[in-house]
Amino acid sequence: MRAYKLLSQWLCLVPLLIGCAATTTIDEFRPTDQLIFIDASEKIVVLGRRDSGHYETDREFINCVTNKISSANITVVPEQTFIDAIYPWFEPRTAPKALPRLKRLMQDPTVREKVDGLSIRYLVWLDGSTQTLSQGGSMSCAIGPGGGGCFGFAQWDKLSTYEATVWDLKDLIEKGRLRVDSEGTSYLIGAVAPIPLLTPVKSDACASLGNQLKTFFAVK
Amino acid sequence: MQIYKTSIIYIILVGLIFLGGCSSTATVQIDADFPTVLAKPKVVSAAIIFDEDFVNYVGTPNEKTSVSIGKSQVKLLKNAFSGLFTTTQFTSSMDNVNADAEIFITPSVQQIQVSTPSENYLNVFEVWIKYNLKIETADGLLDTNWFMPAYGKTPDVFMSSKEKAIEEATIIALRDAGAKLLLDFYRIPALNQWITEQQQRAES
Numbered sequence: 001m002r003a004y005k006l007l008s009q010w011l012c013l014v015p016l017l018i019g020c021a022a023t024t025t026i027d028e029f030r031p032t033d034q035l036i037f038i039d040a041s042e043k044i045v046v047l048g049r050r051d052s053g054h055y056e057t058d059r060e061f062i063n064c065v066t067n068k069i070s071s072a073n074i075t076v077v078p079e080q081t082f083i084d085a086i087y088p089w090f091e092p093r094t095a096p097k098a099l100p101r102l103k104r105l106m107q108d109p110t111v112r113e114k115v116d117g118l119s120i121r122y123l124v125w126l127d128g129s130t131q132t133l134s135q136g137g138s139m140s141c142a143i144g145p146g147g148g149g150c151f152g153f154a155q156w157d158k159l160s161t162y163e164a165t166v167w168d169l170k171d172l173i174e175k176g177r178l179r180v181d182s183e184g185t186s187y188l189i190g191a192v193a194p195i196p197l198l199t200p201v202k203s204d205a206c207a208s209l210g211n212q213l214k215t216f217f218a219v220k
Numbered sequence: 221m222q223i224y225k226t227s228i229i230y231i232i233l234v235g236l237i238f239l240g241g242c243s244s245t246a247t248v249q250i251d252a253d254f255p256t257v258l259a260k261p262k263v264v265s266a267a268i269i270f271d272e273d274f275v276n277y278v279g280t281p282n283e284k285t286s287v288s289i290g291k292s293q294v295k296l297l298k299n300a301f302s303g304l305f306t307t308t309q310f311t312s313s314m315d316n317v318n319a320d321a322e323i324f325i326t327p328s329v330q331q332i333q334v335s336t337p338s339e340n341y342l343n344v345f346e347v348w349i350k351y352n353l354k355i356e357t358a359d360g361l362l363d364t365n366w367f368m369p370a371y372g373k374t375p376d377v378f379m380s381s382k383e384k385a386i387e388e389a390t391i392i393a394l395r396d397a398g399a400k401l402l403l404d405f406y407r408i409p410a411l412n413q414w415i416t417e418q419q420q421r422a423e424s
Contacts, residue, residue: 054342055377082279084255092392093371110260124319 022184022204025211030176035218036166042121043075044084044217049127050092052184057126061162061206065126068210073219077120086114103172115169123169128162130202133183139190139213150190159183160205164213180209245284246382249293252391258400259303259402262415266305267321269314270294271328279332279349287332291348293397297327300398304405322363322418326335326354330367334386345385346373347393355411368404370397 043089046066059079066076083090089111096102106112139152160182166175178185184199277290301308309318317324328351335346351368372392373387404411 029395050375056373058375086258087255087260087395088402090401091395093396094399094403108260110258114258 001055003056013215022182022199022201024182024208025203026208027179028212029178029185030178030216031174036122036168036175036216037220038074038121038217039220040117043077043119044069044119044124045077045079046124046126047079047082047095049091049125051095051097054146054167055129056092057162058130061128061130061202062126064203064206065124065164065210065213068206069124069213069217072217074217081178082118082120085118099157099172099174104165106169106172121168121170122175122217123167125142125162125165125167126162126209127165128160130158130160130205132141133157137188139188139194141161141194149192150194151192152190154188154190155185157183157185158199158201160201162205162209164209166213166216178209178212180205180212182208246286246386248285248287248290248296248383248386248390250287250289250387250390250394252292252295252394254292254296254299254395254398256298256421257303257398257402261306262406264305264323264415265307265309265318265321266301266323266325266355267309267311267317268297268301269311269317269324269326270297271312274328275312277329278328281332281334285334285386287334287347287386289329289332289390292391292394293327293329296394296398297401300401301325303402322358324356324358328352328354331341334389336382343376344373345389346371346385347389349390349393349397351397355408357414361417362410364408364410365407366411368397368400370394370400371395372396 046062046069048059048062050056062079066078070076088094089105096105106115121141133156135154135156137154138154139150139154141150142148160180162180164178164180166177167173168175182201182205183202184201186199187195189195275290275294277293278286278288280286298308298310301310305323307320309321311317314324314326330350331348331350332350333348335348337343337345340346349370351370353366353368354364355366356363371394372389372394374388374392375382380388406415
């Protein structure tokens with residue numbers, strides 16, 4: 001009888017847990033369906049766009065994507081190492097936003113020499129953010145001499161939208177573009193103790209984008 | 221009774237600590253290092269005059285905030301000017317300038333502004349620094365001022381104290397000042413014309 005009760009309680013939680021799954025969509029554009037070959041000596045750098053006024057691509061997301069790419073035996077140069085090595089050419093104000101500007105920049109012998117010295121072949125730009133779209137419900141917590149607790153229900157929707165653009169620093173062309181949209185709802189149930197049921201929207205976006213990016217490259 | 225009194229004292233102390241955390245005053249000391257610049261300097265001998273006000277500059281964007289950027293901005297500009305000129309001399313006054321210097325630059329801070337999330341309704345701290353560079357040449361042909369604005373903001377303010385956030389935004393603004401200087405210095409019209417004339421004179 002006790003086991004049946006426990007099972008029925010868990011079954012009540014299942015619809016909520018299912019509701020915590022994120023919906024992720026990936027759009028991919030590549031000029032060809034061929035893999036991007038990378039030498040074992042060549043490296044990649046993943047950079048976040050920081051020129052927008054109201055958001056900037058967060059370092060946590062960049063590190064997450066970097067780790068995903070690194071797991072495919074591709075050497076990734078840390079973002080800050082590259083930005084410092086090439087200062088002042090990749091600061092928020094000065095970083096090239098499009099290929100024509102990159103081509104002009106790479107004509108500078110000092111810049112070309114530095115990029116070649118670091119053995120960086122591909123640059124991956126990440127641009128995007130995670131936003132809370134809407135939130136509802138209410139939760140109140142109280143504490144007194146006899147104890148405390150939280151009661152209520154709150155929910156919020158989050159959307160992660162990120163775009164990755166791969167530039168070839170040797171041939172100075174765009175090798176591909178990826179866009180990921182991940183959306184989900186998180187819940188907080190106050191039943192004496194607050195129970196969070198969080199949808200990992202950003203980590204889903206990172207996993208999807210990172211894994212898809214990995215399929216772009218093949219180590220020679 | 222003794223336990224009751226002790227408990228009250230602890231509660232008051234904890235309350236004071238919390239209230240101290242809510243204080244909105246911020247005193248920020250910037251002590252950052254900046255990367256070596258990647259630039260090809262022009263064959264010009266320059267003297268950079270960092271006067272006492274500049275070296276010890278403490279900005280007060282509002283009555284509750286003070287930002288000490290003197291030492292860091294000197295470090296940054298020493299680094300940046302070394303990427304602009306082949307010969308650079310740093311001095312504290314015009315009296316100590318070497319005779320071979322062709323160009324004299326005196327930087328100063330005109331203004332520093334800070335914007336907090338409660339003011340800008342964004343989830344970021346922002347810092348603006350407005351510099352003025354007084355540029356003169358030894359031949360007396362050039363005497364101009366160049367205003368150089370720099371901007372920095374934090375990625376977000378999650379789990380960040382006001383001091384830490386202002387420090388982070390100020391370092392980004394200082395890096396921006398260095399980048400702006402390196403990219404735009406030789407685009408100053410009067411200076412560009414003077415350099416061109418110098419080159420023509422040297423060739424003829």
